[in-house]
Amino acid sequence: MKVNRIGTGAIWAIISVTGMTIIGELVKPVKDVLAAATGHHWITKSVLAVIVFLLIAVTGRKKTLSDKGAYVLGMKVAVAVIVCIIALFAFFVWEFLK
Amino acid sequence: MVHPLIGIHAALGELGAMAFLWVFVELLNPTEARIRRAKKVAFAGTVFLVLSWMSGGYYYVAYYGSLVKPLIKESVQPWAHQVIMEVKEHIFLFLPFLAAFVSSVLAEYKDKLEKYAKTRRMTMWVSVIIVAVSLMIAALGYVVSTAARAALEVKAG
Numbered sequence: 001m002k003v004n005r006i007g008t009g010a011i012w013a014i015i016s017v018t019g020m021t022i023i024g025e026l027v028k029p030v031k032d033v034l035a036a037a038t039g040h041h042w043i044t045k046s047v048l049a050v051i052v053f054l055l056i057a058v059t060g061r062k063k064t065l066s067d068k069g070a071y072v073l074g075m076k077v078a079v080a081v082i083v084c085i086i087a088l089f090a091f092f093v094w095e096f097l098k
Numbered sequence: 099m100v101h102p103l104i105g106i107h108a109a110l111g112e113l114g115a116m117a118f119l120w121v122f123v124e125l126l127n128p129t130e131a132r133i134r135r136a137k138k139v140a141f142a143g144t145v146f147l148v149l150s151w152m153s154g155g156y157y158y159v160a161y162y163g164s165l166v167k168p169l170i171k172e173s174v175q176p177w178a179h180q181v182i183m184e185v186k187e188h189i190f191l192f193l194p195f196l197a198a199f200v201s202s203v204l205a206e207y208k209d210k211l212e213k214y215a216k217t218r219r220m221t222m223w224v225s226v227i228i229v230a231v232s233l234m235i236a237a238l239g240y241v242v243s244t245a246a247r248a249a250l251e252v253k254a255g
Binding site: 003040042064067068070075078 | 195
C-alpha cells in the first residue's frame with residue numbers, strides 16, 4: 001500500500017465519519033438507517049469509515065510521492081482532522097443550545 | 099463499580115498516545131536506527147489505538163448507552179453526554195486512520211527520511227496531532243465519568 005492511498009483514505013474516512021454524524025443528527029431517518037444496519041449507529045459509522053478507508057487504500061491511484069508531495073498530503077490529513085474536530089464540536093454545542 | 103473496560107480502553111489509548119510521542123522524539127534527530135525504531139513503535143501505537151477503539155466501542159455499545167447515558171441525560175449536566183460524549187465517540191474514530199497514515203509514511207520512506215526534511219516534519223506534526231487528540235479524548239472521558247459519578251451521587255441522595 002502506498003502512502004498517498006492511505007493518506008487519501010484517512011482523509012475520506014475522517015470526512016465520512018463527520019458527514020454521517022452531522023447528517024444523521026439533522027435527518028432522523030438517516031440515523032435510523034445507520035442504527036438499523038448493525039444495531040447501533042456508531043458501529044455502522046465505524047464499519048463504513050473502515051470500508052471507505054480500505055477501498056481507497058487498496059484501489060486508489062498508486063503514486064510514489066516526492067518529499068514535497070508527502071508533506072502536502074500530510075498537511076491535508078492534518079487540516080481534515082482539525083476542521084472535522086471543530087465542526088463536530090460546533091455542531092453538538094449548537095444542537096445542545098438550540 | 100467502574101467497569102474494567104473503561105480502564106482497558108483508556109490504558110490502550112494512552113499507550114497509543116505515548117507511542118506517537120516516542121515517534122515524534124525519534125524523528126527530532128533521525129538516524130537509520132531511530133527511524134527503524136520509530137517504524138516499529140508507530141506500528142505498535144496503531145495496534146494499541148485499534149484495540150482501544152474496539153474495547154471502548156464495545157463498552158459504549160453494550161453498557162454506556164443503556165446504563166450511563168440515561169443517568170447523565172437526566173442529571174443537571176446533560177451536556178456531558180449531548181456535547182462531550184457525542185464529540186468524543188466520533189473523534190475517537192479518527193485516530194486509527196491517522197496512526198495508519200504515520201505507520202505507512204515510516205514504512206515507505208524509512209530509507210529517505212534522513213534526507214526528506216519536509217516529510218519528516220509532516221510525520222512529526224501528524225504524530226503530535228495524534229498525541230494531542232488522544233489527550234483531548236482522555237480529558238473528555240474524564241468529564242463524562244465525573245458527570246456520571248455526580249449523577250449517581252445525586253440519585254443516591
